[in-house]
Amino acid sequence: MHTMTSLLKKMKQEEKLxxxxxxxxxxxxxxxAAGVDIILVGDSLGMxxxxxxxxxxxxxxxMVHHAKAVRRGARDTFVVVxxxxxxxxxxxxxxxxAAATLFQDGQADAIKLEGAGEVLETIERLTKVGMPCVAxxxxxxxxxxxxxxxxxxxxxxxxxxxxxxxxxxxxxxxxKMLVLECVxxxxxxxxxxxxxxxxxxxxxxxxVDGQVLVYHDILKYGVDRLPKFVEAYADVNEVATTAIRxxxxxxxxxxxxxxxxxxxxxxxxxxTLYG
Ligand code: KIV
Ligand code: NA
Numbered sequence: 001m002h003t004m005t006s007l008l009k010k011m012k013q014e015e016k017l018x019x020x021x022x023x024x025x026x027x028x029x030x031x032x033a034a035g036v037d038i039i040l041v042g043d044s045l046g047m048x049x050x051x052x053x054x055x056x057x058x059x060x061x062x063m064v065h066h067a068k069a070v071r072r073g074a075r076d077t078f079v080v081v082x083x084x085x086x087x088x089x090x091x092x093x094x095x096x097x098a099a100a101t102l103f104q105d106g107q108a109d110a111i112k113l114e115g116a117g118e119v120l121e122t123i124e125r126l127t128k129v130g131m132p133c134v135a136x137x138x139x140x141x142x143x144x145x146x147x148x149x150x151x152x153x154x155x156x157x158x159x160x161x162x163x164x165x166x167x168x169x170x171x172x173x174x175x176k177m178l179v180l181e182c183v184x185x186x187x188x189x190x191x192x193x194x195x196x197x198x199x200x201x202x203x204x205x206x207x208v209d210g211q212v213l214v215y216h217d218i219l220k221y222g223v224d225r226l227p228k229f230v231e232a233y234a235d236v237n238e239v240a241t242t243a244i245r246x247x248x249x250x251x252x253x254x255x256x257x258x259x260x261x262x263x264x265x266x267x268x269x270x271x272t273l274y275g
Contacts, residue, residue, distance in 0.1 A: 008177065011037070012198045017210025019080075019179075019200050020218070023049045023066045027215050028073030038200075039074055040112065040212060041067045043082040043142070048216040048223060055141050058084040060098050067106030080134050080177075081108035085142045088113050088122055095122055099131055110176055114140035116166035120173050127174035135170035137163060138204065139182035150227075152182045152203070160187050167191045167199075179212060180204045182229070203229030 011017055019038040022028040023045040031039050045066055046058035067081045087098040102108045110132040113119050123133040138153045154163040163183065170178050178199045180188050185205025192199040192208040201208035213230060216223050221236035250256035 008198050012196070012209045017198055017200060019210060019212035021045075021212070021215045022070050022074065023215065024069045025073040028070040028077070031215070032074035032077045036077065037210070038078045038080060038212075039070060041070050041079060041081040041106075041108075042112075042214065043084045044214050046084075048214060054144055056085045056145070058082075060084060060087055060101055064101060064106040067102065067108060071107040078109045079107070080110045080112050081106050082112045083114075088119065092122070092125060096126070096129065099126055103131060110134050112136050112179065114142050116162075116169065120166070120169050120175075123170070123175050124173035132176045133174070134177040134179060135167075135175040136179040136181065137166050137170065138180045141181075150182070152184065154183050154187050160184075163187065164191060164194065167195060171195050171197050180208065203227065 008017065017037045018035070019040055020031050020036045021040045021042040021044055022031045023041060028039060041063065043055040043058045043063065045062065046052040046055045049066070050058075050062070052058070063081055063084055067079065070079060081102045083098060083102065088095040099111055102111050111126075112134040113123055114136040116137060120135065123135060126133050139147070139150060141150065144150065154160045164187075167178055167180075175197060177197055178191075178195060180191060180199055180201050182203040183191075183201070183205075185207060188199070188201050188204035189207035192201075198209040200210040200212050202212045215221070217226055217230045218232060219234045219236045220226070220232040220238075221234075221240070223237075226232060247256065
């Protein structure tokens with residue numbers, strides 16, 4: 001269990017926080033080795049790992065399955081796990097059960113919940129039970145069905161005021177961090193200044209306390225089109241496809257395997273073997 005609340009607050013003042021998603025043992029291992037401050041087991045795994053076209057189909061058991069693998073790869077990193085679609089609305093006992101599963105089976109250090117209103121009330125109740133929560137406002141992909149697509153939030157005066165109010169409320173109810181997705185940078189800056197908890201942006205500009213991006217996006221790994229707010233720091237699609245094609249070609253043309261890939265036994269035994 002990593003209790004990093006005070007450390008995160010300190011870091012808010014001193015250095016930018018780096019959050020990256022990871023979904024399995026190798027991605028977590030590489031993220032930890034590269035110095036990521038916080039790993040997010042995002043429900044984006046539904047899209048980038050499982051191939052769904054939204055995060056809606058992701059279940060609690062999907063999250064637990066992946067969170068456990070992440071923990072095995074990154075024992076020393078603070079791990080936030082997403083509450084998936086429709087697992088934290090309505091009956092609080094059901095929400096509590098789902099959240100407890102992420103902490104107990106998934107070994108989460110904190111959980112993340114999308115949305116304002118009743119979701120912030122839920123964060124308040126979960127926090128009182130002793131469960132650290134991260135709020136997620138702005139673009140909330142689990143609501144894609146009722147939003148007008150994946151687009152920037154808080155551009156009108158009314159929406160901007162609402163987002164500021166919701167952000168302040170998130171801090172008031174005890175959220176340990178706030179993720180702001182797809183928000184104009186000027187608005188994100190105002191929110192980061194107004195809050196004492198760290199504000200982590202994705203598509204929210206540079207004037208926040210840290211950034212979060214999706215593992216497969218920054219590596220260009222199995223994804224084709226990247227959102228405007230992503231920087232790809234590698235092209236794994238290219239590297240991996242070339243490598244796999246080389247294996248295919250080498251096997252077809254007999255240049256693989258070579259002697260160095262091969263095991264040998266005592267030749268004299270072969271006579272006995274075949275009589
Ligand atoms: O699921 C996810 O990857 C996320 C981040 C984009 C914030 O929620
Ligand atoms: Na998510």
